[in-house]
Amino acid sequence: MSVIDLRSDTITKPTKAMRLAMANAKVGDDVYKEDPTVNSLEKLAAEKMGKKAALFVPSGTMANLISLMTHCNRGDEVILGDRSHIYTYEQGGSAAIGGIHSMAVTNEDDGTLKIKDIKNAIRSDNIHFPKTSLLVIENTHNQCCGAPVGKKYMDLVYKLMADHKIKIHIDGARIFNASVALNINPSELAAHADSVSFCLSKGLCCPAGSLICGSEQFIDRAVRLRKMLGGGMRQAGILAAAGIIALNKMTERVAEDHENAKKLAAGLADFSQIIIAPEKVKTNIVYFKVLEKISINKLVRHLEKEGVKINKTGINQIRAVTHYHIKSIHIDSVIKKMAKCLKKQIN
Numbered sequence: 001m002s003v004i005d006l007r008s009d010t011i012t013k014p015t016k017a018m019r020l021a022m023a024n025a026k027v028g029d030d031v032y033k034e035d036p037t038v039n040s041l042e043k044l045a046a047e048k049m050g051k052k053a054a055l056f057v058p059s060g061t062m063a064n065l066i067s068l069m070t071h072c073n074r075g076d077e078v079i080l081g082d083r084s085h086i087y088t089y090e091q092g093g094s095a096a097i098g099g100i101h102s103m104a105v106t107n108e109d110d111g112t113l114k115i116k117d118i119k120n121a122i123r124s125d126n127i128h129f130p131k132t133s134l135l136v137i138e139n140t141h142n143q144c145c146g147a148p149v150g151k152k153y154m155d156l157v158y159k160l161m162a163d164h165k166i167k168i169h170i171d172g173a174r175i176f177n178a179s180v181a182l183n184i185n186p187s188e189l190a191a192h193a194d195s196v197s198f199c200l201s202k203g204l205c206c207p208a209g210s211l212i213c214g215s216e217q218f219i220d221r222a223v224r225l226r227k228m229l230g231g232g233m234r235q236a237g238i239l240a241a242a243g244i245i246a247l248n249k250m251t252e253r254v255a256e257d258h259e260n261a262k263k264l265a266a267g268l269a270d271f272s273q274i275i276i277a278p279e280k281v282k283t284n285i286v287y288f289k290v291l292e293k294i295s296i297n298k299l300v301r302h303l304e305k306e307g308v309k310i311n312k313t314g315i316n317q318i319r320a321v322t323h324y325h326i327k328s329i330h331i332d333s334v335i336k337k338m339a340k341c342l343k344k345q346i347n
């Protein structure tokens with residue numbers, strides 16, 4: 001039985017073209033900045049994001065941690081969403097390792113933070129308070145159903161932050177999904193951000209790696225932190241080669257993942273036992289709940305037995321993520337299997 005794995009787009013495997021490029025990649029020691037393939041990838045990433053420089057790092061988590069530590073001194077405060085990945089899923093690394101205090105603001109369902117809430121969260125100049133140094137926006141917003149955050153909103157945020165001289169970092173792990181969904185260049189979404197990170201190893205199919213993009217000065221500081229955190233890789237061109245293919249060939253195709261996610265959400269909405277708002281699905285992430293009488297653990301187990309892997313992400317919540325290995329026929333199959341498993345639950 002072939003498995004339909006909807007747990008995450010992180011499970012995607014490198015394409016044939018990537019494996020070929022990896023096998024043939026020219027490499028060198030990247031800590032000495034002598035890996036030509038990493039250097040090319042960094043140049044390409046900076047161009048795509050409209051920034052002066054970029055840095056290749058092992059993961060999205062490290063990209064965020066390095067970015068926060070580059071912008072903030074120990075004891076400074078970062079404003080972020082209470083459903084942001086950095087706040088909820090990164091082991092509190094910014095506090096544990098960076099000594100950075102978090103000011104969590106309620107995330108709206110569209111992935112944004114209310115401008116008035118951000119305003120209220122900015123600390124005044126008072127000896128009792130930490131200094132607000134940074135604001136983080138996540139785009140797309142994972143836990144807000146993969147919501148793409150638009151340019152109009154970003155412009156409002158930029159204006160407010162500029163008035164207060166506070167820096168902005170975008171956790172753009174899936175910024176290409178946002179850019180495709182909104183039909184806008186990622187560089188426009190990141191236009192006034194001081195830094196933006198994005199992942200190669202999600203919908204873009206690479207085996208590993210993320211990029212941090214920003215000014216030359218910012219990246220100079222970030223390189224030192226990458227080394228400190230143990231993220232200085234050597235012949236990383238093997239990985240960067242896949243990244244170059246990803247940026248040149250894989251970004252636009254995520255539109256298909258968005259279509260499949262919408263199809264999945266519409267199909268799930270037909271089950272009376274499932275609570276879902278299909279209109280919220282704009283990219284490749286689908287969240288849904290089930291009625292209380294349904295055991296979510298059993299449902300997930302039954303689905304797995306039927307060859308559908310899906311993640312429980314809350315007491316009563318499930319997440320499904322579409323990606324390169326999921327085709328439209330797989331969605332038909334998931335809906336059929338869901339019907340069977342829900343029936344099992346009732347009998």
Ligand code: TLP
Nearest residue numbers: 008010059060061062085089142171173
């Ligand atoms: N997200 C993963 C899990 O950690 C939840 C997933 O399966 O979605 N920012 C955002 C918005 C992310 O969704 C993730 C990964 C990261 C950062 C971290 O990236 P990695 O896994 O490369 O450290």
